Amino acid sequence: MTEQHLLEQLRLRSDAELYAEAISFAAENELPDTKQMVGLLEFSRSWKMLMQYVKHQRQRDWEQKRAHYGDFYKKLAEYLDAKNTGLRDRARTKWVFVDASLPKKQLEEHLDRWAGLLAREFIQHLCAAAEYKSKLERAGKAQEANSDNEYHGN
């Protein structure tokens, strides 16, 4: 597998699978605020940094009104790193981004790189989906409030 081939696979997976998965993830989970999402994008530059950040955020003691943040990071950690079904394992087994015959240390290094690039794509899509969803929801609520005001003659 050449570098060129793997980069082509990355852009295909991003469009064909990760984009739709990010939209589903945003729809199915209560999302943190924009600041958190921007932080997530910032840390998605490498697999190790991202996983450390997600783990740290998951274990934080969130105040009551942000209690769902912990769940969000837990689900995200599962999406990325669950055994067999997580992004990292899919990069290895399903999409074959790494050569399974490599020595273990080298294999893990390759996997860090390609799983990191895949995760970066997913997080970018997730951030866009989250902001878009949040804006549309707010716009919908504002429209409802306007309709109510008109109905009540305000």
Added chain:
Amino acid sequence: MNEDLRIMRQVALQADAFYEDAKRLGTLAAKCLTGQKRSQITGLESICNSTLKVSDVCDYIKMRTARQKEWQQDNLGPKVLEYIEKNIAQRRGLICAVLKIEDKLKQQDIYMMLIREFVWQLAAQYEFALIKSQGG
């Protein structure tokens, strides 16, 4: 005719077919973004010309829509996004069926070629509509 030329011809035919839709959305963009937000359209052109991924274009439109009220006006952002995700995707499917293209990378390239044509037409109409609205 080799495959690349056949693809270019099919893309050109589809681009002619969606010209009226691009004009309609370009006029709407001129109304919503006005001349003050020209960089939003040049930004869209720029991302289309620099990326190989459809999802990058869609993410850009989503972010702009979430952050700029002008993209929310008259549902400009959602309308452009829906056009790219549905209408242009269908046209890509048609081209691939006609030319019997099964290679996923080529399909993705054709999708991006169509998007670039569409955004080029939209941007041209945006500029034209702005000049018209200024009485030019």
